[in-house]
Amino acid sequence: MSELVQFDDTLNKVVTLVTGVFPQRTLKGAKxxxxxxxxxxxxxxxxxxxxGWSAPDLH
Incomplete structure (x- = not known):
């Protein structure tokens, strides 16, 4: 997961990019x-x- 992006308080939004493996059997472990x-x-x-989006590796 990327770092949270917290917008100005007037927007009340938080955004993050999550990466992983799709759990559905039909997707056969696709990232x-x-x-x-x-x-x-x-x-x-x-x-x-x-x-096409990317986030820095935080590990």
Whole structure:
């Protein structure tokens, strides 16, 4: 997972890039990236595939 990106408080959004292996058997262990946006005010979450995006390795 990338570091959290916390926007200005007026936006109430936090964003992170998550990488991993898709658990669905039909995807046969394919690696993937998902961009996750969280609205702190409404507690709503948006998630979408993020092909081509990258984040620094934090290990």
């Amino acid at each position: 993937g990236k998902m961009l996750c946006v969280y609205d702190k005010r409404t507690k709503q979450v948006w998630i979408d595939e993020a092909k």
